[in-house]
Amino acid sequence: MPQSLYSIRMHATREGRHLSGAERLAPRSAVEALAAALVRRALEHPRGQADRLRLTVEAVPAETVRFAQLPDLRTVPVADYFVGRQAALRLLERAGVAPEAAAIAMQALAAGAAPEGVAMRGAMLVDAQTGARLEADPARGIRVSRMDLAASTETELGQGLRPLGLDNPHVREALLLAGKVLAAPAIVAELCWSDDPDYTAGYVAAPHLGYVRLPHLKPAGEERGGRAFFLRGGREELPALIDFLEKQPVLFDRLGALRGETLLEE
Ligand code: WAQ
Ligand code: MG
Secondary structure, three states, X not given: OOOOXXXXXXXXXXXXXXXXXXXXXXXXXXXXXXXXXXXHHHHOXXXXXXXXXXXXXXXXXXXXXXXXXXXXXXXXXOOOHHHHHHHHHHHHHHHOOOHHHHHHHHHHHHHOOOOOOOOOOOEEEEEOOOOOEOXXXXXXXXXXXXXXXXXXXXXXXXXXXXXXXOOOHHHHXXXXXXXXXXXXXXXXXXXXXXXXXXXOOEEEEEOOOEEEEEOOOOOOOOOOOEEEEEEOOOHHHHHHHHHXXXXXXXXXXXXXXXXXXXXXXX
């Protein structure tokens, strides 16, 4: 009988504002240590100390878990965030996002996509043709959840990322999140950059491009970050897509190719 898994999710706030969140999907034997690591992480977050922290541990029936492959990863070096954003727009266009839609979404992220001009807690859903925003709650957005590495790929991913200087939690978590997004129905591409003031890197991910890192997508010190998921098709696709992104457990049991720096046009 397959081993049952647990979803372990942490959410920390400070003065009612989102501070950090992270999660794992793991067998019972690992739950205690992973929960402790998530609590430590919430308390040591660079954006400030949490004054409220919620930890959720939930059983996930083994037969509902889907297995998938991580996207290929590469880095396109860019001198600064102006060049980085131009490169991101080109990649989105290559992935099939209309140039106006890509520009609208990028502008929204840069301005802080939540109503008060701050980072959203989750992602925008953006029509890849028109740039229209489709998420019901523009402050929360869509939260991608319930994904992790399978135990078999945990060490392997570290071995692949370390020589590239990329074995850090930002890269690991973003690669998994992008992997789940790209496995979802109707997704054309994703654009992301961090809300951590000292982490300027971001990426464009798309089914045929893989996960393309851009070391600068915002200036240092900037707290406005976010994610945009670009989709094709009508609103009737939305409930299934959102259910997949938020609820479907996915374990990555295969890696993609992990490469260093490449030219933009590859
Ligand atoms: N689902 C949807 N959106 C999310 C989620 C989630 N689970 N978690 C965060 N976001 C949104 C939210 O708007 C955040 O403000 C924004 O994404 C950025 O989150 O290759 O660190 O966790 O070097 O700050 C990308 C580059 C790093 C990594 C991304 O994102 C690399 C990062 P952060
Ligand atoms: Mg962050």
